[in-house]
Amino acid sequence: MTDNSQRLAVARAAYDAVPLYDPKRAPVDLDLTDNTNLWGIPPEAERAWRELPVARITRYPTLYAAELKQALAAYVGVTADMIVTGCGSDDILDSAMRAFGEADDLVAGPEPSFAMIPIFARMNALRYTGCVELPSHQPDIEALLATKPKLLYLCSPNNPTGALVARDTIERVLREAPGVVFLDEAYAEFAGVSSVDLVQQSDRLLVIRTMSKAFGLAGLRIGYAIGQPSLVMEVEKSRGPYKLNAMAEQTALAALQHDMPWVNEHIALAVELRERLADALRSRGFAPLASHANFVCVPVPDCVNVGLALRERGVAVRPFPGLPHIGDTLRISVGPWPLLERFLAAFDDVM
Numbered sequence: 178m179t180d181n182s183q184r185l186a187v188a189r190a191a192y193d194a195v196p197l198y199d200p201k202r203a204p205v206d207l208d209l210t211d212n213t214n215l216w217g218i219p220p221e222a223e224r225a226w227r228e229l230p231v232a233r234i235t236r237y238p239t240l241y242a243a244e245l246k247q248a249l250a251a252y253v254g255v256t257a258d259m260i261v262t263g264c265g266s267d268d269i270l271d272s273a274m275r276a277f278g279e280a281d282d283l284v285a286g287p288e289p290s291f292a293m294i295p296i297f298a299r300m301n302a303l304r305y306t307g308c309v310e311l312p313s314h315q316p317d318i319e320a321l322l323a324t325k326p327k328l329l330y331l332c333s334p335n336n337p338t339g340a341l342v343a344r345d346t347i348e349r350v351l352r353e354a355p356g357v358v359f360l361d362e363a364y365a366e367f368a369g370v371s372s373v374d375l376v377q378q379s380d381r382l383l384v385i386r387t388m389s390k391a392f393g394l395a396g397l398r399i400g401y402a403i404g405q406p407s408l409v410m411e412v413e414k415s416r417g418p419y420k421l422n423a424m425a426e427q428t429a430l431a432a433l434q435h436d437m438p439w440v441n442e443h444i445a446l447a448v449e450l451r452e453r454l455a456d457a458l459r460s461r462g463f464a465p466l467a468s469h470a471n472f473v474c475v476p477v478p479d480c481v482n483v484g485l486a487l488r489e490r491g492v493a494v495r496p497f498p499g500l501p502h503i504g505d506t507l508r509i510s511v512g513p514w515p516l517l518e519r520f521l522a523a524f525d526d527v528m
């Protein structure tokens with residue numbers, strides 16, 4: 178076999194070995210696992226999906242969601258040709274890997290981080306290397322750059338720690354990384370800061386965002402990315418037409434045009450209750466990590482069994498066993514205080 182066909186065979190074997198993603202989570206009364214908006218969906222967005230004209234369903238949706246791109250562009254402060262939309266930011270990440278990676282290319286990212294990144298890499302016949310973060314919960318940039326990755330992934334605020342990546346770290350990565358940099362800002366609204374402006378300075382930066390978290394629209398699957406027009410065009414090409422469904426487009430548009438006061442009010446609430454939850458955990462002798470997202474990550478010994486015991490009490494949170502520098506932790510989504518009180522009561526009972 179030639180070198181090239183050997184590489185392709187290895188990549189194909191890695192692809193064939195990808196299991197179906199199926200965490201087998203049984204339904205539970207109170208689900209605090211997925212960091213969605215537990216207050217519900219914004220009012221005008223709700224009206225828009227209820228009132229969607231039948232003709233919008235019998236016909237195909239718009240080719241590339243042009244009107245929604247205009248609204249997203251206004252929201253993040255760029256032009257519409259710098260936006261690509263997707264079926265959730267999952268779809269954007271997956272499509273962007275296909276657009277920029279060739280079989281057996283390397284994707285590098287911090288460890289721990291968003292669990293789907295290694296899976297998307299393998300689904301696209303790419304290799305993945307995780308570089309353990311520093312004890313400060315910042316990504317280990319030296320280690321990440323040393324891998325010379327074709328694609329470098331950063332997540333800010335990071336899932337599951339909630340840590341914000343320092344601005345100068347992102348700037349350094351953009352200067353020194355050899356390939357495309359993915360900056361996942363799924364939780365940026367809760368941090369109140371974004372590095373989306375850096376797309377104006379770099380044609381290798383793709384910032385990935387979502388309407389699943391702050392906008393409460395996870396079920397409709399609306400993600401988007403921001404980058405230079407040439408970069409986003411490659412992602413668009415790798416996806417094809419009609420990928421955002423009509424209901425998702427109409428609802429997202431209504432949310433951006435009419436619901437920003439509701440969205441901002443609930444972001445502020447999530448931030449306030451995140452701190453209240455962290456205080457409540459501290460008062461019980463735990464040491465939650467500083468979070469800039471809509472969840473709290475707290476070291477808890479034997480987290481898997483604690484998670485199971487909480488489930489028996491009708492509350493689901495996400496255990497992360499053995500995180501580097503941290504050990505066993507639970508990640509708890511923030512929502513209305515009565516829900517968090519239910520979690521705390523179950524937690525007290527278990528601990």
Ligand code: PMP
Pocket residue numbers: 211212264265266267268291332335336361363386387388389395398399400
């Ligand atoms: N990035 C991060 C960091 C996430 O935590 C998630 C969802 N948990 C996603 C992307 C994907 O979100 P969605 O596909 O709903 O936009």
